[in-house]
Amino acid sequence: MPGLIPCPPHIWLAVSPVDMRKGADGLSAIVQQGLGHTPCAGSAFVFRNRAGNRLKLLLWDGNGVWLCQRRLHRGGFVWPKATDSCFSMTPDEWRWLVAGVDWQRLSAAPAAHWQP
Template sequence: MISAHPISPIATQVWLVIEPVDMRIGIDGLSQRIQHRLGRSPCDGAAYAFRNRRQTRVKLLVWDGTGVWLCQRRLHRGHFTWPDIAAITHPLTPTQWDWLITGIDWQRLSAPAPAHWQV
């Protein structure tokens, strides 16, 4: 299980897809993106999270063993924190996922201390 908020009984990993998507895209379109752009199977046991450009909406695509779930979350204020990296995807830990879906900057969980900071 990924988090205290169960995604799926069999999802072992959440992958953030870095590139924003049009939120009108449904299960088939997102599954095609996973297959063609990521080179993965949407039925590989992982959950795939997609975001819109404004980072106010997230769609999660996950296979549960018999079918595909597509869940959406929208923040009314603020935005979801997404990594600014050149990679296509980024894996999240269960704790990072919990922070992300609440709109908290999950990247601060492992922020390194400033090298030259003194009291």
Template sequence: MLSPTAWWIAIEPVDLRCGMDRLLATIAIQFGHDGAAGGAYVFRNRSGTRIKVVCADGSGVWMCVRRLREGRFVWPRSSDRVCEIDAQSFAWLCTGVDWHRLCARPLVGALV
């Protein structure tokens, strides 16, 4: 069962044709995080219509892909390369809702 310890959003878009090994390397090199520590990392394509989630637990790696039929995923803007969100915000993000307007607490980084 997928149950990450934290949710992290990569601010800059990535080429979603890459697989889990390349995304795990991105987590380590660009963000300085241990990709195998149990956190889930969310990446998006340039157009904002697809996301890919990578989460490594003790026994393997999960990779999930989601595509919106209409609209774009609402993405934060920040000077940081990655920002942390909670599980509820991630659930709203996946539906394509403007999730940062629904949050009761301020998020890390500036949002659009």
């Protein structure tokens, strides 16, 4: 996350959709009670709405909290279909996610059997 927001050591996706009206305090409560993480440990937490076209990013940086929102005008964000409540992703996967690209397919290995 270039610019003013520091690059966090961990980026976590909250798999279940949340109410986008929630602010920093409401989302921090979800991180602590629902996901079992400490919201102020320096990790970033990403939430999405039910429709899948909006994201909110929560990041405590030591001085305060960042709460950012992104909305796609067409389509939706690709989200994991994990059974866990929280999913970890790399900074590269994060960049592809916010661009609206299917980041889960980018790491797929090519077919191993090639025939001339």
